[in-house]
């Protein structure tokens with residue numbers, strides 16, 4: 001069985017490849033550029049953009065199961081490429097944001113809703129993964145930490161149950177390989193609630209280097225945070241952060257229910273990624 005992993009260069013999907021290789025599966029990764037990462041032996045690497053149905057069709061040749069990231073086109077290119085192919089199963093990386101901010105007129109949120117609709121209409125068995133904020137978002141601070149030893153952010157008290165991408169990857173691997181996940185939607189969080197200021201403190205302790213925290217004003221957000229956020233995100237970033245400030249974050253048991261384990265903490269994530277901040 002060949003399993004295609006899309007978005008494999010990213011923090012969420014990279015671990016899916018490792019988990020599938022460990023489970024001795026035949027894996028093909030779809031990348032849109034060569035990141036220089038070396039892949040385990042036996043992994044096939046193909047190049048193409050998820051919005052390009054011709055490239056995706058070629059990547060899907062002989063594939064039975066797919067770990068799918070939703071591109072900016074809301075999965076339209078993938079759907080066109082997959083039409084008529086004998087796919088067995090698609091595990092879709094969606095977002096908890098569809099439950100929280102689905103109505104916002106922003107492409108980053110809308111694409112997840114569209115992606116779920118598109119995959120649901122494909123006529124193949126599907127599982128939707130809806131992670132909340134990922135621990136790996138702290139990598140957005142790596143540039144300013146390395147250059148100036150500082151994290152600049154809004155709202156130091158903002159708290160969230162950050163999910164380790166490795167936990168997300170484990171759930172994805174289970175959904176790709178095991179029975180019983182078909183037609184299920186899994187909303188996923190990490191095991192503990194941590195504030196922005198606490199994340200910085202953990203990074204300081206784990207890297208062993210001084211890291212200052214600078215709270216920025218809302219008006220500074222586009223200039224200071226815009227460059228490290230995905231295109232188009234800064235326009236809703238401040239209202240979304242303010243909305244999160246008003247909600248009480250909750251830890252969900254989904255990861256433990258599926259894997260039988262306790263989720264990884266932000267500190268565990270930071271410990272594995274200290275080099276990115278040095």
Ligand SMILES: NC(=O)c1ccc[n+]([C@@H]2O[C@H](COP(=O)([O-])OP(=O)(O)OC[C@H]3O[C@@H](n4cnc5c(N)ncnc54)[C@H](OP(=O)(O)O)[C@@H]3O)[C@@H](O)[C@H]2O)c1
Pocket residue numbers: 006007008009010011012013030031032033048049050051069070071072093094095096097130131132133134137
């Ligand atoms: N970060 C979060 O807190 C969070 C929370 C919930 C859901 N999500 C969702 O999870 C997904 C991945 O997020 P992430 O934080 O892991 O992002 P990431 O680290 O930037 O990874 C995204 C990966 O997908 C690839 N990619 C993007 N568009 C593509 C396209 N059109 N064709 C082929 N490859 C493409 C990127 O390739 P390049 O390296 O070439 O750009 C990158 O390797 C996104 O859909 C995001 O909305 C993220």
